[in-house]
Amino acid sequence: MLLAQISDFHVGKLGSSIDTEYRTSEHLRRAVEHINRLAPRPDVVLCTGDLVDEGSTEEYARLVALLAELTMPFYVVPGNHDHRENLRAAFGGRGYLPAEGFLQYTVDLGELRLIALDTHVPGAPGGLLxxxxxxxxxxxxxxxxxxxxxxMQHHPPFRSGISYIDTMGLEGIEGFTEVVARHPQVERVLCGHLHRPIVRRVAGTVAMTCPSTSHQLELDLREPGRLALVDEPPVCLLHVFREGLGLITHSSYMRDFGAPHVLVEV
Incomplete structure (x- = not known):
């Protein structure tokens, strides 16, 4: 079983500053092409929030068209930049989102079970469980x-040490930790929001964040820090689940670094 994870697309309206300056739709298109070319091909794609930038129906229409190019099933959760009801309307026909209430659901992936959590708080940058x-x-x-x-959820259940972004963190971490600690079958908690690859042990399992398909946050561990963007390569996380090995995570950089230099081939 191979799960691809992408996050924080921030698809904007056509001609908006995030569309023209940061080219978020173009970056998502490249991410989709990257995933479709992977060998072996992922079984599913997990999209961990901030799918669009302002939550508008126009943005979701662009997002739907871009993700429709994926050649495997995909699953979404809302982030703080999303709009719960507009997201539901955009993807409700795919059969896994509930018709009302929080956008939380389960999916049988065969060897694995997926549980999606909704940490969205309307109008707030932080999240809540x-x-x-x-x-x-x-x-x-x-x-x-x-x-x-x-x-999978958008806001990670830990503080990152990047002080500015931690002011937009998740409320309810203690309760989340108590729940997960009672259930040792949780192999991984997959998140977005931080625009960086960050890993932390939480309640006997591993929680981690996926970088953005577009722009990454500067690694600034000073206190107080600042919020800045850097041109680091976008990353797709690949989570491999194999019997006897558990879940193993790899980073697949979505930028052309040239052909591999083959040392041994069998």
Whole structure:
């Protein structure tokens, strides 16, 4: 089982500053082409939030057209830049999003189970896992305690050490940790939001963030720090699940570095 993860597309309206300056739609198109060319081909693609920049129906129409080029199923969760109801309207026909309420769901991936969480708070940059959302997670994890499970959400359940972005973090981390600690089948918690690859141990499992398909945040560990963008390569995370090995994560850089120099071929 091979899961590709991409995040923080920030698709904007045609002609907007994020569209022309940061070329976010162009970068997502390249990400889709990159994933489609991978060998072996991923079984599914996980999209961990901030799918569009302002949450408008125009942006979601562009996003739908771009993701339609993927040659495998994909699953989405909202980020702080998204709009819950517009996202539901855009992707509701794919059969996995609930008709009302939080955009939370489960998917049977065969060897793995996927649980998607909605950390969105309308109008706020930070996220929230309230008592209702955590109770839902606890119940879903309790349904199949022996089944290897991946949880995906936009806001990571940890502080990153990048002080400015940590002011836009997740509320409810303590409750999330308590729930996950009761369910050791959680192989990984996959997140976005930070525009950097960051890994932390959480409640007996591993939580990690996926870089953006477009622009990355500067690694600034000073206190107080600043918020700045850097032209680091966009990354697609590849999560490989194999019996006896568990879940292993690799980074696939979405930039042309030339042909590999083959040392041994078998």
């Amino acid at each position: 309230c008592a209702e959302r955590l109770a839902w997670l606890d119940a879903r994890l309790g349904e199949e305690p022996q089944r290897a499970t991946v949880v």
